[in-house]
Amino acid sequence: MLNKEVKKRFLYFTITVMFSSVAYYFSTGIYNCWFLTWLAPIPLFIYALEATTASVVFASMTTYLIGFSSGIFAYSNTIIPISILVYGNIINAILFTILLVLFRYMVLQKEHWAWSFIFASGWTALEFITSQHSPAGTIDSIAYTQVFNLPMIQIASITGIWGITFLLLLVPAGMVLSLYYRKNSKLCLKTIVLPISILILTLIFGLYRLNVPAQGPSVKIGMASISMSMEELRSRGQQQEAEKIISRYIHCINLLSRSGAEVILLPEKIINLNLNEQPKLLQLLADAAHNNQITLITGLSIQDDSKLYNSAYLFSPKGEYVLKYDKQHLLPFSEGSYTPGQELNIRDLEGMGMWGIAICKDMDFEEPSRGYSQRGINLLFVPALDFKADALLHARIAIMRGVEGNYAVARAAQWGLLSLSSNKGNIIEMASNDTEKGDVLLIGEIKLDQGKSIYGRFGDWFGYFSEGLFIFLLLLFSLSKRKSNDDST
Template sequence: MLNKEIIKKLLYFTITVMLSSVAYYFSTGIYNCWFLTWLAPIPLFIYTLESTMAWVIFASVITYFIGFSSSIFVYSNTIIPVSLLVYGNIIDAIIFTVLLVLFRYMAFKNKHWAWSFVFASGWTAVEFITSLHSPAGTFNSIAYTQVFNLPVIQIASVTGIWGITFLLMLVPASIALSWHYRKNSKLCLKTIVVPISILILTLIFGLYRLSVPVQGPSVKIGMASINMSLEELRSRGQQHEAEKIMNRYVHCIDLLSRSGAEVILLPEKIITLNLNEQPILLQLLADAARSNQITLIATLDIQDDSKLYNSAYLFSPRGEILLKYDKQHLLPFSEGSYIPGQELSIRALEDKGIWGIAICKDMDFQEPSRGYSQRGINLLFVPALDFKADALLHARIAIMRGVEGNYAVARAAQWGLLSLSSNKGNIIDMASNSAEKNDVLLIGEIKLDQGKSIYGRFGNWFGYFSEGLFIFLLLLFLLSNSNIFERE
């Protein structure tokens, strides 16, 4: 029989893993309970500083797989092969655990208030480095859980999402570490004061930015997404099916224009078009823009000779094509035959600001979004596809890109959300088409700000800062154990 001590350890382990895992699951997945992200690490961090190494490693791995991995597995395995998904999660779980063990070792070896920054800077650096090399870009960043926490996410206009990730790890780590140092009141206070002060300053900045009135022009934007099955999507390249889809969208354009929409955005890949054989279908969009006197953005699969593009067109109220944008970040397992785009597409309008276009997965990366910010756009149009289960997961990324770059974002997904958000992340309007049987229309008016941001200008400076801080803390630890620095 198990003795009482082992039962006590098992119970403590189980409660810790369940509390952190459940909190992470409901904060990082489709439920998006942002406040739980701040609470989720606390039980695990406290457990890390109170239990033996073997139990800590086991708890860390289990928590990561239950909390982080399972929350996005529901939809990811429909896009990414399961073997690659599991492999990537194993690597992430190992890194997560190594950082946790390092945090524990430093706190035990030499008591110091600065060790609360170790895990924060380390995990932020990991997210940043991963985003530079991963085909998923920034998709898995924990920062996106805070998209509805408006005061906090304003810091993204300065630091990018890396400042948010840093805070999400720093505050719980400092709470756990101060609890660990609770018998030393002076050290306990030092440990908690600096992180909480940083959080308070972040909130003050966020509240100030939210209070600054918008001075730019306003635009009335309409979006449409027709109900389409997977079979219809796959057959959208056939002449008869393409014409039927196009006529349905033309009808939506007519309805939106009658409601006062000045510009109308349609989703990604509405049809597949061979420019040499079906030019009349492109003309239908031009005619719809001209007859309704609206600006129209529509995205199509374009077959041009032997080349295939995922292209967005911007039609003027005269029916002229003013912009063409080719998707830059293509899905590795379904768009391998497409030619990626290389250029930004920007249009300055005399009384409506400066507009840009990106397509779906482009928003998972910080380019071309940052490039648009540097060029001072006020409004970014994002036609998208999505996969129903990831509706909010993907829409919130685009919202955060707008905060980073200081521009409004209009995003229309075929199987997700139609959303209109301001440069500060405010949701002007949002509609879901994932469960609808009918076509979905959305119309909203948004006031545009000046564009450009500190992050847009200086880029990923905070990501590099996190790398440097992590290395500095390791050196500080080594030197402090060599008696070069006075110990606490």
């Protein structure tokens, strides 16, 4: 009999961990099956209310470490040490488990409809706090799994990604808790009504925003990324190799221009350039913009006297260099010798609105993206690098930044995706740079909107709200438990 009970518990544990792990694995990282993110925590929440504390801890840790490993393995191919990535994943798994055990404890100790908010507010607060201090910024947020769920992500224009994270955990927790309270119909109804109502209102807002037509002008944007091995990338500072790379890109620029591109974007750090010794190389790019009568934006690694910058240059159709942006968030372990930028740079074009520039990893953070939104840009250009395996991970972050800030995003990665997305997250065009396929060209026309958003204006108010709600729920639990103890005595 005891043996049967042990087998039954083990089977229950295995099914729970397998379902939640697989759902998280295929909804996060490189797979992006967004609907699974909503289902993933349900078995864990059910298990937390029925199993022992020790079993819940083990199930939670195992689920997180397996389920979120797709992102870890994607980045293991980059220059970030895998040991650091694994360490961060373990810390997150511990925090996830603490919140799940807290949810279990509160529900089992005192019945209340509000406990469905404890895990959602706690995890949202943790994501928010981590993003303020982590060198990876917001990259770990589960909100990015919803990039292709267009009605849902529109709420980011008000709450930032934090509102999405909150809902992804609130709705499953509310469903499980209402099921747990099913014998008390009144409490069951109170538990589920608010989470479902919030979800419905969010979707209504999303559908409304998606159907509001853009009010601004249209612009035709071209992007190019030439196939390049790691050896070629490392030698792009040599004069002969740099000239060869620029020559290939000028050929791409000519092709895109003949196809009607008005603006052309190239990837991050296409060559290493010493301004004092190689001014001719910069002039070649300026001439390409002038000869084709296009606006050209390209990423360059710039040696200027004793300082090294990861920069993006904007050349006007007149062949003039009119704007330079320096990358603010440099990649750890590989860009330590670079000087970070401090300023936003905006190009104000009469009749076309205002355009901004950010570079690759800048998009993993809320700034400079939110600063651009505050200034009302309607189009952001992003030269990028990427490392093949993280292509979708980084592209979807840039798309979400555009929804938050209410501007279109054009992003060209050397070893990733070339993507053009609207201020609502609609993907206008997307292409992958696979070295086996040779050079990649992309061209698309996008209608711009007005720029600015509620999130751009008020910032991370929902992150602070989640912190406050979590603390309030802990106080509410403490007071209600003390009241129950007083009544019993």
